[in-house]
Amino acid sequence: METAKVDVIIEKYNGEASSLLAIMQDVQDEANYLPREAVEYISKKLDVPVARIYSMATFYESFHLEPRGKNICTVCMGTACHVRGAERLVEQLERDLDVSSGGTTKDGLFSIEEVNCVGACALGPLLIVNGEYHGNQTTNSVSKLIKKMKKNEGGE
Amino acid sequence: MAKIKTAAELLSYKEALLKKKKDENKKTVAVCCGTGCNAIGAPKVVEAFRAEVAAQGLNDKVEIKATGCQGFCERGTVVTIGDERLWYQRVQPEAVKEIVEKTVKGGEVLDAHLYDDPTTGKKCKTESEIPFYKNQQRLLLGHNAELEPTSIDDYISIGGYEGFVKAVDMGADAVIDEMKKATVRGRGGGGFQAGRKWETCRNVESDKRYIICNADEGDPGAFMDCSILEGKPHSVIEGMLVAAFAIGSDEGYIYVRHEYPLAIRRLTIALEQAREKGFLGENILGSGLNFDIKINRGGGAFVCGESTALMASIEGQVGEPRAKHIHTVVSGLYGKPTNLNNVETYANVPLIMVNGADWYLSKGTKGSPGTKCFSLVGKVNNTGLVEAEMGTTLRQIIFDVGGGIANGRKFKAVQTGGPSGGCLPESKLDLSVDFDTLWEEGSMMGSGGMIVMDDATCMVDTAKYFLNFLKFESCGKCTTCREGLRKLHMLVSEVSEGKGDETTLPMIEELCEVVEKGSLCALGQTGVNPVKSTLKFFREEYEAHIKEKKCPAGVCTSLITYEITDACTGCLVCKKRCPENCISGEKDKKHVIDTEKCIKCGICMDACKFDAIRIY
Ligand SMILES: Cc1cc2nc3c(=O)[nH]c(=O)nc-3n(C[C@H](O)[C@H](O)[C@H](O)COP(=O)(O)O)c2cc1C
Ligand code: SF4
Ligand code: FES
Ligand code: FES
Numbered sequence A: 001m002e003t004a005k006v007d008v009i010i011e012k013y014n015g016e017a018s019s020l021l022a023i024m025q026d027v028q029d030e031a032n033y034l035p036r037e038a039v040e041y042i043s044k045k046l047d048v049p050v051a052r053i054y055s056m057a058t059f060y061e062s063f064h065l066e067p068r069g070k071n072i073c074t075v076c077m078g079t080a081c082h083v084r085g086a087e088r089l090v091e092q093l094e095r096d097l098d099v100s101s102g103g104t105t106k107d108g109l110f111s112i113e114e115v116n117c118v119g120a121c122a123l124g125p126l127l128i129v130n131g132e133y134h135g136n137q138t139t140n141s142v143s144k145l146i147k148k149m150k151k152n153e154g155g156e
Numbered sequence B: 001m002a003k004i005k006t007a008a009e010l011l012s013y014k015e016a017l018l019k020k021k022k023d024e025n026k027k028t029v030a031v032c033c034g035t036g037c038n039a040i041g042a043p044k045v046v047e048a049f050r051a052e053v054a055a056q057g058l059n060d061k062v063e064i065k066a067t068g069c070q071g072f073c074e075r076g077t078v079v080t081i082g083d084e085r086l087w088y089q090r091v092q093p094e095a096v097k098e099i100v101e102k103t104v105k106g107g108e109v110l111d112a113h114l115y116d117d118p119t120t121g122k123k124c125k126t127e128s129e130i131p132f133y134k135n136q137q138r139l140l141l142g143h144n145a146e147l148e149p150t151s152i153d154d155y156i157s158i159g160g161y162e163g164f165v166k167a168v169d170m171g172a173d174a175v176i177d178e179m180k181k182a183t184v185r186g187r188g189g190g191g192f193q194a195g196r197k198w199e200t201c202r203n204v205e206s207d208k209r210y211i212i213c214n215a216d217e218g219d220p221g222a223f224m225d226c227s228i229l230e231g232k233p234h235s236v237i238e239g240m241l242v243a244a245f246a247i248g249s250d251e252g253y254i255y256v257r258h259e260y261p262l263a264i265r266r267l268t269i270a271l272e273q274a275r276e277k278g279f280l281g282e283n284i285l286g287s288g289l290n291f292d293i294k295i296n297r298g299g300g301a302f303v304c305g306e307s308t309a310l311m312a313s314i315e316g317q318v319g320e321p322r323a324k325h326i327h328t329v330v331s332g333l334y335g336k337p338t339n340l341n342n343v344e345t346y347a348n349v350p351l352i353m354v355n356g357a358d359w360y361l362s363k364g365t366k367g368s369p370g371t372k373c374f375s376l377v378g379k380v381n382n383t384g385l386v387e388a389e390m391g392t393t394l395r396q397i398i399f400d401v402g403g404g405i406a407n408g409r410k411f412k413a414v415q416t417g418g419p420s421g422g423c424l425p426e427s428k429l430d431l432s433v434d435f436d437t438l439w440e441e442g443s444m445m446g447s448g449g450m451i452v453m454d455d456a457t458c459m460v461d462t463a464k465y466f467l468n469f470l471k472f473e474s475c476g477k478c479t480t481c482r483e484g485l486r487k488l489h490m491l492v493s494e495v496s497e498g499k500g501d502e503t504t505l506p507m508i509e510e511l512c513e514v515v516e517k518g519s520l521c522a523l524g525q526t527g528v529n530p531v532k533s534t535l536k537f538f539r540e541e542y543e544a545h546i547k548e549k550k551c552p553a554g555v556c557t558s559l560i561t562y563e564i565t566d567a568c569t570g571c572l573v574c575k576k577r578c579p580e581n582c583i584s585g586e587k588d589k590k591h592v593i594d595t596e597k598c599i600k601c602g603i604c605m606d607a608c609k610f611d612a613i614r615i616y
Helices: A003-012 A017-031 A036-046 A050-059 A079-083 A087-098 A139-152 B007-024 B034-039 B044-055 B092-107 B142-146 B151-156 B162-172 B172-184 B194-203 B223-231 B234-248 B262-279 B307-314 B343-355 B357-361 B394-401 B433-442 B459-473 B481-495 B502-519 B522-527 B529-537 B539-548 B573-577 B603-607
Strands: A073-077 A110-115 A127-129 A131-134 B027-032 B063-068 B080-081 B087-088 B208-214 B250-258 B292-297 B337-343 B371-378 B384-389 B411-416 B422-425 B450-456 B562-565 B613-615
Touching: A003 B044, A003 B422, A017 A036, A017 A050, A036 A050, A079 A087, A079 B450, A087 A110, A087 A139, A110 B529, A127 A139, A127 B027, A127 B034, A131 B034, A131 B573, A139 B223, A139 B603, B007 B151, B007 B162, B027 B034, B027 B044, B034 B044, B034 B223, B034 B262, B044 B063, B044 B092, B063 B142, B063 B613, B080 B092, B087 B092, B087 B529, B087 B562, B142 B562, B151 B234, B151 B262, B162 B172, B162 B234, B162 B343, B162 B613, B172 B194, B172 B234, B172 B262, B172 B343, B172 B357, B194 B234, B194 B337, B208 B234, B208 B307, B208 B343, B223 B234, B223 B371, B234 B250, B234 B343, B250 B262, B262 B292, B337 B343, B343 B357, B371 B394, B371 B613, B384 B394, B394 B411, B394 B450, B411 B459, B411 B529, B422 B522, B459 B522, B459 B529, B459 B539, B481 B502, B481 B522, B481 B539, B481 B573, B502 B522, B502 B529, B502 B539, B522 B529, B529 B539, B562 B603, B603 B613
Parallel strands: A073 A110, B027 B063, B208 B250, B208 B337, B250 B292, B371 B450
Antiparallel strands: A073 A127, A127 A131, B027 B080, B080 B087, B371 B384, B411 B422, B411 B450, B562 B613
8 A cells, every 4th residue: 555545544634643543444444454564654654653553453353454355245243143044154155265254265356254233133144245235145145146256257 | 505503593494494395395205225225225226216206207296315224124125105104115126117106196005015914914004004113102213214314404304403402591500400300321231320420520620521422332233323323313413412512511422333334424424514504513503512523433342332442442542441440421531521322312312302301201111211222133023123112011022013923933032232131031021121120130121132032043052152252352351251251152162062061051150150240341241141141041951952962943053963854855956055965866756964974054954945954
């Protein structure tokens, strides 16, 4: 990520160290993860130790320290989705994409992630693909969706 | 857009809005665009309505509103039409043309989109005929179907910001007295009286005070706060404004869960509008109050819903709770007196200002007045967002509003209060839902999550689920919480895998005690409730896992076996779909599962159209 972009973000928060969390979030929104260079740059600009930024990044679950896949498949693991079989959606994704939850496929095309409730509980179990919500999912519908996406990506 | 500078200006502005609305005499088509309906394609329905209304030349006769959650999410996309509130369910974009032509233009009611009351078999035309709505008291949520959340004019039209005007008229002391008289209890879970909190905060000597709204909604499986923010964001802003006025604060924060992007978007717009209109900024409506609000996005940590952790997080630190020898109302954000309330608590405030404490006290129970929003989800027929008077029984909510258990199965338990709450069995269904009653039974009302479980839900698995959640969410400061929850999760997992013995349950019970007593914040203290309550009410289920090595609900994979019954028609579907290729059989002949190879993924069961696969 270019430092100019990080500058714009830091600027937005008047360079205040108290806005560290927000700055980190905006950087992640931009880069899809929290790149090491960006962390070092923020540390320098705001005069906070790199260790402090990493302690935040590992405490708050929403941060990713590794690059994520081009397509992000997130399964809701909230209680409402859990009682309606969310776990099985994760297992299906793991089988279809051949990577375990939390990981990214070798070709960098897909990541599987989990989240605790996104507020659409009435439609559980829920799969979110690149920010788009899909309600009332089954192992079958998940498989179909992945097949379609793989095709779009020019794969099998 | 001109600022509104006085109370009188607000009223004349509202009059003008109402007159304009009357003159235009447009028919409203309110398409639900809450997170639930959005997930099944509501934005496409809105688009279709916009296009169709334009195509039929009805732009000056029809107003299309994209609203917040209208409640009955399970029936989405929900569309409410006209002043009579004709209620259409499961509207797809393809149906829009006919709806515009026949209903919007022609006034004809289309049976195909109406709700069938399953008990009477009657078609319900309006919201008020549908049992799901009929059995509720929607004081906070009722307006959702009339409001475009991103229109401050809509909010003003229904009397918005008049609660603040009233508060200013009354004066700060009287506002606090009114709040105390109304005995409003915090909706975030603790149930602490808001008026008392406000008073303490106001009385602390300080040059600066903060107002914070807790919109972290950590309970995984609950979306009340989300829906209020998405549907009626101005009501929360107005509530905070009243608090700021009463307490004497010039700076507010809303700490929102980052998993709620739509709520954040709508809230951002609402704040912008409030600033433009002069409801935020300096000398608001001539009251002398200066106040503005910032949004902080959470970082996905459950513990940040706890007051001290939340404040640390706003300060840009790791969100670890601290001991509250000194309360946050005295020394909170940046060491200044800080008033923290939940979204729903603030949303109640304008209503209390406008209608008075006596009106508020006439709703609900003596100890818990008012209404409470619940997210009714899980294995219940009518899932959605419910608002009921406090004191309504669990049975009324689950069976009258919720329409009973889905798929003809049997009720087993209801989980309230999220990870801090418990599971209550059938025998407790007639309990009144209020802060005190549920607490006495080892559960908790919490923030309003209500997850219904049927006989195919395993209570050991449920306890394991919550422990797993909490184990990850513990901030790690207290050994009892960090290690205790981890160990509890291990023990309960052993039970679910059939590895428990006669020492396991006593060990679990002892450990619960330790975690409860030795932890600093409520995460640890109440985090054992899911285990304790399931052990108390469903002990025989734990014992079945331990002694008989069976999971009666058929959930815990280590203890179940899939089998094909004689109902099998030999259609080959399951055989094709089994990821392990462990189903054998020929066309038209009964198939067999190789139980050695079976990974118990359940795909065959999902795929079978003949209900020929069972778990034993
Ligand atoms: C671990 C933990 C998580 C919490 N999560 C929330 C939450 O998500 N939302 C909330 O309003 N209160 C939450 N609370 C309660 C808050 O600490 C606080 O009591 C509440 O926001 C006060 O507002 P109220 O009095 O209006 O309810 C949580 C408490 C704990 C201990
Ligand atoms: S009880 Fe748990 S979450 Fe709360 S402060 Fe202690 S370790 Fe952290
Ligand atoms: S539990 Fe999945 S959206 Fe709430
Ligand atoms: S989101 Fe549409 S009814 Fe709840």
